[in-house]
Amino acid sequence: MSLEVNIEPEEFNSSELHNCIQEIAKMKGMEDFEYQVDFACNKTENFVANIFRVLINDSGKSKNVSVIVKTLVNTTRQDLFQELHKREVFVYKEVLPKFKLLQENIDIDERVSLPECMFSSTEKDREILILEDLLVSGFAMDNKAANFKKLDYLQVRLVLTELAKFHALSFILQRKDPENFDKLTSELQDIVFQDTFLNKSKLRNYFSDSFAMSMKQIKDEDAKKKLAKVETKLLQVLRMFVEPKKYNVLCHGDCWINNILFKHQVMKQSKICFLDFQAMRYANPTTDIIYFLYLCTDAEFRSEYFETLQTVYYESLKSFLRLFDIDVRTVYPLENFKNDIEETLPFGLAMALVEMRIVTTTTEESTLQNYYYGPVTVEEAGDDSGSGSKLFSMRINDVVEESVNNGVLDKLVDAIN
Incomplete structure (x- = not known):
């Protein structure tokens, strides 16, 4: 495994991020992989969390996956916005899956587009959300x-x-x-x-x-x-x-x-x-x-x-x-x-x-x-x-x-x- 980071180290907890990315790689069937980390948006465009784009590449193969990581870890936001993070995790775990299930029997073009959560944690010092990167699907x-x-x-x-x-x-x-x-x-x-x-x-x-x-x-x-x-x-x-x-x-x-x-x-x-x-x-x-x-x-x-x-x-x-x-x-x-x-x-x-x-x-x-x-x-x-x-x-x-x-x-x- 290898890691390429294009941002200042103090902006994220690299070991915690690494552990979470391992979870995503396992979900995608990647055993040997490398990944790149960069900001998903300008620092001042999101006031509650740090947001990164992480590209995970399956070593020696053409397979890759891009995800969005939202985290409070290693930032002054951690204590201030923990409740907002918990609220968003709850929405991704309890609300949006029910909304998606409701829409299964209607035409895909009629459905409300909802982002997918791939991993989440509300544990202290491990507050993180990993979401699908909708840029891959043409959203911007x-x-x-x-x-x-x-x-x-x-x-x-x-x-x-x-x-x-x-x-x-x-x-x-x-x-x-x-x-x-x-x-x-x-x-x-x-x-x-x-x-x-x-x-x-x-x-x-x-x-x-x-x-x-x-x-x-x-x-x-x-x-x-x-x-x-x-x-x-x-x-x-x-x-x-x-x-x-x-x-x-x-x-x-x-x-x-x-x-x-x-x-x-x-x-x-x-x-x-x-x-x-x-x-x-x-x-x-x-x-x-x-x-x-x-x-x-x-x-x-x-x-x-x-x-x-x-x-x-x-x-x-x-x-x-x-x-x-x-x-x-x-x-x-x-x-x-x-x-x-x-x-x-x-x-x-x-x-x-x-x-x-x-x-x-x-x-x-x-x-x-x-x-x-x-x-x-x-x-x-x-x-x-x-x-x-x-x-x-x-x-x-x-x-x-x-x-x-x-x-x-x-x-x-x-x-x-």
Whole structure:
């Protein structure tokens, strides 16, 4: 066996990685093998785990396998994000296999694409996930966000079409196996906005500081005064929106462009695959929809396509459920869906004010990572010297102006009362 490492040694625990790779090689029938390790993405593109691409080659043969390794080992993230790692491992072991099983009897082109977990551990000092490398299957990240380019309508439409099918799997599982579904939902209540996690992970400061950074950018003084009332009760408001309502599914929880892979096919409809399930929660499906639209599109786009995209989502939900002989009206009536969308809009504004800094950050700038490696002050965040900072200011004022004009800002303020 041999190992070629193309990254700094301190970024991973080589002996632990080696042991896990041996497990994968055995699964693939490789006795004598070598492997190469490199970063799967830029260091600043994932804030919770270190992510590597590992190519395993069967010595003397043409056989090889490429895998993605996510690990907290040998990093300051280990103690901070252990609960998120456990959540993602649970999703890969208990949720996604059930979702895959449900889809066995439908056409492969109709199925929701789900990543495969090949190995996992939640053991202390051995926190690791090894996943299939979807790049081999033709999936890739979209680079528009990294290059400050807008997503186009067809991309957004595709995401909402597949998101509806992903949500539909919860309704289907609930109908076909209610006992198991109830067990899953009891394990998948929100953790991201809860005190136990926030206190341990330091994310309480991140949420409040990010909101303060956004406040510093706002030019509308009346809007800023109203939002000051929200700032003091931010986490309570966020908890309120992600609490289960009358209609709920297993939501992705962090549905934005960096957690989605695209596969463009000739003569076939393009596909996507959702990644990073650390924040999966049992909540109303509109929280995923609004989160994605507010973080990944701008006010002009939403003004033009928002109504159409609601129809796209609901029609996809209806069509996918029909494959399983389920009438959408029995699990999520259209009127309730429309009402839930309207009630969730303030959540989109609140999350934009918290997360827009990350969405508009270049890989050279400091964001959430500074909560592990050093502080970021509100004054530093207000510096417009970089293109990311300018985009940040523009996007914040864009969403605030929109929310003033359509009454969502007032709804958010009302939510704290």
